[in-house]
Amino acid sequence: MYFYINRPPHRAFLIKPIYKLNTSKKVIALTFDDGPSDIRTPPLLDLLKRYGVKATFFVLGQHVEAYPEIAQRITDEGHLIGNHSYDHPKLYLKTPRFIRGQIERTDSLIRQAGAQEIKYVRPPYCVKMIILPIILKSMDKKLVTYSYDPMAQYNRDFNGVTVADQIIENASPGVIVCLHDGRQDHPEEFVKAVEKIIIALREMGYAFVTVDYTEGLQH
Numbered sequence: 001m002y003f004y005i006n007r008p009p010h011r012a013f014l015i016k017p018i019y020k021l022n023t024s025k026k027v028i029a030l031t032f033d034d035g036p037s038d039i040r041t042p043p044l045l046d047l048l049k050r051y052g053v054k055a056t057f058f059v060l061g062q063h064v065e066a067y068p069e070i071a072q073r074i075t076d077e078g079h080l081i082g083n084h085s086y087d088h089p090k091l092y093l094k095t096p097r098f099i100r101g102q103i104e105r106t107d108s109l110i111r112q113a114g115a116q117e118i119k120y121v122r123p124p125y126c127v128k129m130i131i132l133p134i135i136l137k138s139m140d141k142k143l144v145t146y147s148y149d150p151m152a153q154y155n156r157d158f159n160g161v162t163v164a165d166q167i168i169e170n171a172s173p174g175v176i177v178c179l180h181d182g183r184q185d186h187p188e189e190f191v192k193a194v195e196k197i198i199i200a201l202r203e204m205g206y207a208f209v210t211v212d213y214t215e216g217l218q219h
């Protein structure tokens, strides 16, 4: 039961997670979790700006608190910010009060960083049973998971080429890719991976969008 409903990105109790964009167009959403960090996020933002790519950042409240100016930069530069909890607990079998507290505390920090509306939530570890969907529904928020989570990004020796290749090989219309700007290691390799992804997917005809993409409204 736990694995049946809790882990798979496409399945949740009560609400349908956004694990893929509903489109047949060649668009891809790059999403970045656990940030902002002072190590990976600034060079990533520089890169995205250089290529004119907009991405979605699922930030942690405690990191927004630690690096408010970087969070502000994310919103100023036109990226979409989503809520990834305050300090990354497993929201499995937690009380409604605890879960709501994690979301509200982070929302208020994100708002201070300039975001108008925080509609999208990605739970830590994509653990979402069983109270979380009820709370998200009551707060009129959308649950976002992902289509593809490249395993090579978790290797101790982060290799940018390997991570990029995994994403490029698994690209298809509407894919939501999960990456992490909140990690502290290998900033150069991380940025190299994202650059390779952008160049290769553009050559394949893909455009980059955020998870609020609705076919017909953008591009």
Ligand SMILES: [Zn+2]
Pocket: 033, 034, 084, 088, 124, 125
């Ligand atoms: Zn996370």
